[in-house]
Amino acid sequence: MGSDTVMGTAERRESPEESVAGRSQARWGRRSPDHGGPGPGRAGEPAGDEQRQDYRPLWVEVPARRHPMPDPVRAAAVRAVLVIAVTLIQAMVAFLCTLAGSWLAFPMVISGVVSTVAATWAVVDVWVTRQVWSQRYGVVSEPSSTARALRRERRAHHRRERAALRDQERIRRRGGAGQLSHS
Structure with a gap:
């Protein structure tokens, strides 16, 4: 052993x-x-x-789902992120210039304020774009049972009206034969 x-x-x-x-x-x-x-x-x-019995792939590719955001909303979000990033960089530069006592401190503070307004606008733009897209494309309406019943009644009513009009036309073409007398 x-x-x-x-x-x-x-x-x-x-x-x-x-x-x-x-x-x-x-x-x-x-x-x-x-x-x-x-x-x-x-x-x-x-x-x-x-x-090939022992072959196992390292990963399994899963098909991508839909994008989490529609394209216009994603574009607005990317714009907002870029504007916010620039605003944060300007704020940091303004702070460092202020600490260093540089002449650039005042212009950087003013541009930081303007960038803050632009960043706020960019965030609001994302929100508005999302709302507009949802109103235009996002609502999938399925008729409720009451809506279906109302539509069914309307169709039946229109069918009866059309049938009555066809009957009157048929009577008129025959020359009035079969009409009740008014005596």
Whole structure:
């Protein structure tokens, strides 16, 4: 029993490169020509189905869902993020210029105020664009049962009116035959 264990350990010891390469190629059921083992088309290679049995992809691609935001809303959001980023950079530069006592402090503060107004406008633009898109395209209306019933009654009423008009036309074409007398 002890000699089996020692033999197994001695057989498993290889250089790290051979070990990794050997395991990966053994997994695929082939050896590269430079290692001298069985390769594609050589004796001892398993059939195609058996060879791919151990194959597992590293990841599985899942088809993308719809975009979380419609394109116009996404464009407005990107604009808003860019304007806000510029505003934050201007605020930081204005603060640092103020600490350094630079002449650029006052112009940067003024441009920071203007950028803050623009950033607020950009955020409001995202909100308005989202509302407009929702009103135009976002509502999927399914008629309720009461709406269906009302529509059904309206159609039946129109059918009766058209049938009555056809009957009157038919009577008129016959020359008034079949009309009740008014005596």
